[in-house]
Amino acid sequence: MSRFSAEQGDDDGADPSKKIRVSMNPWTNKVYSKKYYEILKTRQSLPAWEAKGQLLKLLDENQVIVLQGETGSGKTTQIPQFLLESKHVKGKKGICCTQPRRVAAMSVAKRVADEMDVQLGDEVGYSIRFEDKTSNKTMLKYLTDGMLLREAIHDPLLEKYSIIMLDEAHERTLNTDILFGLLKEILENRKDLKIVVMSATMDAEKFQGYFKGAPLLEIPGRLYPVEIFYTHEPEKDYVEAAIRTAVQIHMYEDEGDMLVFLTGEEEIENACKQIKQEIQKQGDTCGPVNVIPLYSSLPPAMQQKIFDPAPGPNKKGIPGRKIIIATNIAETSLTIDGIVYVIDPGFAKQKVFNPRMRVESLLVSPISKASAKQRAGRAGRTRPGKCFRLYTEASFKNELMEDTYPEILRSNLASVVLTLKKLGINDLVHFDFMDPPAPETLMRALELLNDLGALDDEGELTKIGEMMAEFPLEPQLGKILLNSAKYQCSEEMVSIVALLSVPNIFMRPKENQKEADDARLKFCNPDGDHLTMLNAYNAYKQKKENAEWCKSNYLNSRSLKSADDVREQLKNLMVKLEIPLVSCGTNYENVKKCLLSGFFMQVAKLQRNGAYMAFKDVQTVAIHPSSVVDQKPDWVIYNEFVLTKRHYIRNITAIKGEYLFEVNPDYFNPARIKHIDTRKDLEKLEKETVEKRKKQSQQSSK
DNA sequence: GAGCACTGC
Numbered sequence: 001m002s003r004f005s006a007e008q009g010d011d012d013g014a015d016p017s018k019k020i021r022v023s024m025n026p027w028t029n030k031v032y033s034k035k036y037y038e039i040l041k042t043r044q045s046l047p048a049w050e051a052k053g054q055l056l057k058l059l060d061e062n063q064v065i066v067l068q069g070e071t072g073s074g075k076t077t078q079i080p081q082f083l084l085e086s087k088h089v090k091g092k093k094g095i096c097c098t099q100p101r102r103v104a105a106m107s108v109a110k111r112v113a114d115e116m117d118v119q120l121g122d123e124v125g126y127s128i129r130f131e132d133k134t135s136n137k138t139m140l141k142y143l144t145d146g147m148l149l150r151e152a153i154h155d156p157l158l159e160k161y162s163i164i165m166l167d168e169a170h171e172r173t174l175n176t177d178i179l180f181g182l183l184k185e186i187l188e189n190r191k192d193l194k195i196v197v198m199s200a201t202m203d204a205e206k207f208q209g210y211f212k213g214a215p216l217l218e219i220p221g222r223l224y225p226v227e228i229f230y231t232h233e234p235e236k237d238y239v240e241a242a243i244r245t246a247v248q249i250h251m252y253e254d255e256g257d258m259l260v261f262l263t264g265e266e267e268i269e270n271a272c273k274q275i276k277q278e279i280q281k282q283g284d285t286c287g288p289v290n291v292i293p294l295y296s297s298l299p300p301a302m303q304q305k306i307f308d309p310a311p312g313p314n315k316k317g318i319p320g321r322k323i324i325i326a327t328n329i330a331e332t333s334l335t336i337d338g339i340v341y342v343i344d345p346g347f348a349k350q351k352v353f354n355p356r357m358r359v360e361s362l363l364v365s366p367i368s369k370a371s372a373k374q375r376a377g378r379a380g381r382t383r384p385g386k387c388f389r390l391y392t393e394a395s396f397k398n399e400l401m402e403d404t405y406p407e408i409l410r411s412n413l414a415s416v417v418l419t420l421k422k423l424g425i426n427d428l429v430h431f432d433f434m435d436p437p438a439p440e441t442l443m444r445a446l447e448l449l450n451d452l453g454a455l456d457d458e459g460e461l462t463k464i465g466e467m468m469a470e471f472p473l474e475p476q477l478g479k480i481l482l483n484s485a486k487y488q489c490s491e492e493m494v495s496i497v498a499l500l501s502v503p504n505i506f507m508r509p510k511e512n513q514k515e516a517d518d519a520r521l522k523f524c525n526p527d528g529d530h531l532t533m534l535n536a537y538n539a540y541k542q543k544k545e546n547a548e549w550c551k552s553n554y555l556n557s558r559s560l561k562s563a564d565d566v567r568e569q570l571k572n573l574m575v576k577l578e579i580p581l582v583s584c585g586t587n588y589e590n591v592k593k594c595l596l597s598g599f600f601m602q603v604a605k606l607q608r609n610g611a612y613m614a615f616k617d618v619q620t621v622a623i624h625p626s627s628v629v630d631q632k633p634d635w636v637i638y639n640e641f642v643l644t645k646r647h648y649i650r651n652i653t654a655i656k657g658e659y660l661f662e663v664n665p666d667y668f669n670p671a672r673i674k675h676i677d678t679r680k681d682l683e684k685l686e687k688e689t690v691e692k693r694k695k696q697s698q699q700s701s702k
Numbered sequence: 703g704a705g706c707a708c709t710g711c
Contacts, residue, residue, distance in 0.1 A: 129711055144710060147710085150711060175709095264705095265705090265707095295707080296707080297706070327707055333709080362705095415711090622703095624705090
């Protein structure tokens with residue numbers, strides 16, 4: 001029993017009555033279950049267990065601790081439990097631990113509730129968007145980093161917590177990065193608050209430098225050695241090289257599953273086919289294979305296939321092999337045990353942001369060293385493995401960046417800036433970002449928020465801005481919701497905004513493109529994609545969210561379901577902000593005006609040559625072929641600007657030119673337009689509009 | 703006439 005003393009405190013084992021008391025769970029005052037002791041044994045074998053004493057000591061002496069521990073060290077599950085015993089947890093102020101992903105927050109909370117032998121949602125809980133599994137008893141809460149940021153909006157000093165842990169800090173998600181800066185300011189005002197930053201090996205020193213004087217505690221990991229192989233020459237075609245290498249490994253290497261990293265859906269589906277073909281050609285000289293694609297837009301049931309066991313041996317007794325072809329999803333979000341071979345071509349699709357054009361786009365680009373190490377590590381989770389890098393050792397050493405650029409340097413910061421302003425951070429230039437974004441990116445964000453009326457000319461948050469920040473949305477979409485009652489169409493706008501913040505609801509499988517296009521025609525409103533989506537959503541609600549119906553109409557029921565969840569959340573926020581929910585019936589002109597009231601900076605005009613010109617940036621664009629708008633209206637609003645072979649605008653609604661002056665006369669005042677041709681266009685339109693109005697009023701006065 | 707790495711509020 002003495003081994004349990006660390007957990008339970010003061011058991012000297014002498015007094016039998018004491019012994020009974022000691023085996024009681026202090027959280028529930030119940031006797032520990034049998035399961036508790038079983039789990040305890042595995043817990044105690046985790047490397048994190050050995051760090052407990054030092055951790056609690058460091059916590060006494062420091063306000064911030066950086067903890068470095070690799071996968072398998074048990075840091076995420078054990079450290080928070082140790083901290084619960086610390087004297088720094090006082091009264092009702094509990095501990096929270098952030099995670100970049102929802103599933104992680106949920107599953108870790110479940111696990112820890114089991115370990116502590118309590119009901120999930122009581123002493124241990126989790127909080128993610130759409131689900132709060134906590135109660136007033138909760139002392140340990142796992143939550144997404146975005147969720148903690150939301151909490152800060154209404155509790156600026158995060159006074160609910162005595163200890164805040166930022167887990168997976170090395171991933172440098174946008175939200176974790178903002179939390180870093182925010183917590184640094186909070187620490188000044190809350191000397192009782194403790195911060196624990198947890199990271200995989202790579203970035204720990206950077207965090208120490210950021211929180212000056214923070215000590216570092218290292219916890220060893222549980223990884224088996226992985227042997228690294230490089231190519232002698234650079235590969236011209238990494239997809240072809242990956243396929244070739246996969247087939248060779250299957251033919252010549254020992255038993256053990258394989259993981260191949262590629263960059264996207266199409267690449268992965270093609271590679272799967274080719275690998276299957278190539279291996280079939282070999283006949284029964286090599287074992288049977290199960291080749292499984294893995295990327296995020298696959299339905300969960302398909303994703304589950306990666307956990308199927310490898311196929312059994314063939315007639316000759318040659319063992320089978322599981323080959324998973326995955327995107328970066330397998331680098332962080334999903335771990336697959338049993339992988340022995342990893343093929344790393346060294347590329348990934350990464351988000352890049354062009355502040356001048358305010359466009360985020362995806363580019364296939366070389367990964368970082370940190371990322372390559374992470375990929376290799378996937379081969380050593382259950383036994384020693386091998387990683388085949390499809391690039392030379394020299395390019396690994398000399399060409400790859402040390403770390404992936406943090407997300408904050410690759411993103412549009414409009415909503416980040418709005419959130420920071422709402423948090424009371426007015427001086428963004430001096431805000432202590434761990435990696436400060438380019439000034440131009442911040443300028444662009446401030447400009448947009450000013451155009452939307454969220455910030456005044458001094459850069460102060462306005463009443464409108466305050467309200468916009470309440471919505472978990474891009475600022476433009478928040479503005480639309482705020483205006484929606486004025487345009488008598490808030491019911492419709494809540495649906496449309498929800499639909500715009502989920503993955504595409506229209507499915508278009510390669511083999512049934514024609515059928516899918518025909519199916520969409522049933523919901524088509526030729527005036528725009530927004531109204532077409534609205535029709536599809538309304539039909540989905542009318543069919544009582546029937547998944548079969550969705551499938552036969554080529555609608556993505558998962559997307560529609562999450563749009564429904566988002567809609568519910570937005571509706572509640574509307575009620576809270578006292579914006580009436582009213583419907584415009586079929587007067588969709590109001591919907592168009594309302595859309596324009598948020599997206600007036602994303603308007604394009606038809607040119608005489610048949611192309612469109614993006615009004616603000618004076619940039620030639622084309623309507624994306626997926627749009628239902630094909631009559632070439634004079635003016636359109638667009639939601640998204642995509643940069644591929646051409647400059648496309650996506651999610652289009654046709655509007656009447658005169659709406660520009662009606663919805664935002666200041667912005668479309670010709671006198672403030674610098675570009676001459678654009679100004680002339682606008683002056684002409686203004687003249688026409690004035691004349692049209694004159695005629696109308698003459699007619700009505702007759 | 704064509705594209706969707708991955709998350710998150």
